[in-house]
Amino acid sequence: MNIKIYCVNPQKVIEEKMKKAKSNIIFSATLIPMDYFMKMYSYDEEDFIINLKSPFDVKNRLLMIGDNVATTYNKRFETSCDIASYIANCVQAKKGNYMVFFPSYKYMELVFEKMKENYPDINTSIQESNMSEEEKEEFLSMFDEDNKETHVGFCVLGGHFSEGIDLTNDKLIGVIIVGVGMPQIGIERDIIKDHMKDSNKGFDYAYVYPGMIKVLQAAGRCIRTDDDKGVILLLDKRYSQRIYQSLFPYEWYPNFRVRKSDDVKTLCEKFWSK
Missing domain, CATH: 3.40.50.300 (P-loop containing nucleotide triphosphate hydrolases)
Known part of the structure; x- marks a missing residue:
């Protein structure tokens, strides 16, 4: 018999790791939709979020x-x-x-x-x-x-x-x-x-x-x-x-x-x- 441990929602695990650091920077071109990633990364109201437009014409x-x-x-x-x-x-x-x-x-x-x-x-x-x-x-x-x-x-x-x-x-x-x-x-x-x-x-x-x-x-x-x-x-x-x-x-x-x-x-x- 095979048993698989599956992480359904990584929010708590990520939050625990991030709280061990003084600061965290999360950067990607595909953090869309923002509210989805905010939830996944355990967003706090004091966190700073900026959405930049692409630099390409x-x-x-x-x-x-x-x-x-x-x-x-x-x-x-x-x-x-x-x-x-x-x-x-x-x-x-x-x-x-x-x-x-x-x-x-x-x-x-x-x-x-x-x-x-x-x-x-x-x-x-x-x-x-x-x-x-x-x-x-x-x-x-x-x-x-x-x-x-x-x-x-x-x-x-x-x-x-x-x-x-x-x-x-x-x-x-x-x-x-x-x-x-x-x-x-x-x-x-x-x-x-x-x-x-x-x-x-x-x-x-x-x-x-x-x-x-x-x-x-x-x-x-x-x-x-x-x-x-x-x-x-x-x-x-x-x-x-x-x-x-x-x-x-x-x-x-x-x-x-x-x-x-x-x-x-x-x-x-x-x-x-x-």
């Missing part, structure tokens, strides 16, 4: 939202060709390196096969599970700013390539995120949901917030320096819902809603021509 990025395509589990096969079309129209607007992020390996592999079938001329690579450090470096080496042709890397949200890399300048000029990053429904997440139900935000704490944090981290791969310029495309119907829009950071405005994949190519070509 929003004119250097194009943010598009395709909120007419469903990416929920039972719709993934049905809309996989639509997703592939969105990706193709985005990357065909300008030669360069792009990354596409998915909530799971299985979903990623499904759309990857559709891309190879429908757009064989687009160079693609895919993140494998349990990659060694050498394999990760080899994967990243494909994102060379001197590439003669467009290269598209397929990756998973929450993995190594969505959080801990810096592909500056023309090493990466576009990020496409499929879905809202929501974790798979499961026992552990449901325990968190039930634990937080008194706040009426149990589902948000267990599923919505962790998912959007992954999305924010992946989108952040696109612009890493003042000189970077790139496009970001979010694909999921749920991005039109108020709960998700309330989690958009300041720098995600302005943005453009796209209703079909052809609109993406038009917007991208206009952006890159400036």
Whole structure:
């Protein structure tokens, strides 16, 4: 028999550790939503909080939202060709390196096969599970700013390539995120949901917030320096819902809603021509 000790709410543990220090500084680009992290880190009314805008010029990025395509589990096969079309129209607007992020390996592999079938001329690579450090470096080496042709890397949200890399300048000029990053429904997440139900935000704490944090981290791969310029495309119907829009950071405005994949190519070509 295996017994697992699972920390449902880290608030008390973090509070205990932080009180042992004279001061604590918590800094991150993805401390959104603020009230969620305030609760998790045991916020006190005397604590000082500041929310700074991104230092990067929003004119250097194009943010598009395709909120007419469903990416929920039972719709993934049905809309996989639509997703592939969105990706193709985005990357065909300008030669360069792009990354596409998915909530799971299985979903990623499904759309990857559709891309190879429908757009064989687009160079693609895919993140494998349990990659060694050498394999990760080899994967990243494909994102060379001197590439003669467009290269598209397929990756998973929450993995190594969505959080801990810096592909500056023309090493990466576009990020496409499929879905809202929501974790798979499961026992552990449901325990968190039930634990937080008194706040009426149990589902948000267990599923919505962790998912959007992954999305924010992946989108952040696109612009890493003042000189970077790139496009970001979010694909999921749920991005039109108020709960998700309330989690958009300041720098995600302005943005453009796209209703079909052809609109993406038009917007991208206009952006890159400036």
